[in-house]
Amino acid sequence: MGRTPFQFEGDYAAVSQDEYKRRARDSRFDYAHRIEYAAMGWANQIGHAEFPPGELNKILADKDGRVPSHNAVNNHIRKAKGWGFIEMESNRRCLVLPMYHFQKGIGDRTCDEHGVRPYKRFRP
Numbered sequence: 001m002g003r004t005p006f007q008f009e010g011d012y013a014a015v016s017q018d019e020y021k022r023r024a025r026d027s028r029f030d031y032a033h034r035i036e037y038a039a040m041g042w043a044n045q046i047g048h049a050e051f052p053p054g055e056l057n058k059i060l061a062d063k064d065g066r067v068p069s070h071n072a073v074n075n076h077i078r079k080a081k082g083w084g085f086i087e088m089e090s091n092r093r094c095l096v097l098p099m100y101h102f103q104k105g106i107g108d109r110t111c112d113e114h115g116v117r118p119y120k121r122f123r124p
Contacts, residue, residue, distance in 0.1 A: 017040065017043070021041035024059050025061075028063075034060055035085065039086050040102065045108060048097075049097070053093070056073060073092050
């Protein structure tokens with residue numbers, strides 16, 4: 001199995017996105033870490049993790065299944081931003097990982113929430 005070289009220099013390793021999805025749902029972790037885990041678990045090739053309305057709230061449910069309010073999730077996102085886990089443009093609809101923090105070789109390269117679309121080449 002071939003290895004994809006990392007774009008940036010340094011000590012990098014691959015992770016299981018399924019494991020990070022599991023951790024995002026695990027109420028034993030602090031909410032700011034769970035936000036980071038959700039970003040890692042659902043990130044596409046450009047580090048954007050998009051969620052349908054209310055989905056991130058459901059992922060962050062507590063051990064009794066109580067879903068946090070939008071305001072609570074916004075506060076958790078603010079804390080994760082402050083700790084540098086996610087970029088400042090992150091919100092409940094899309095968590096954005098720092099470019100130096102995440103790289104993925106396959107998957108989508110778009111983000112509806114942030115209006116990111118690949119450039120189309122002009123073909124005469």
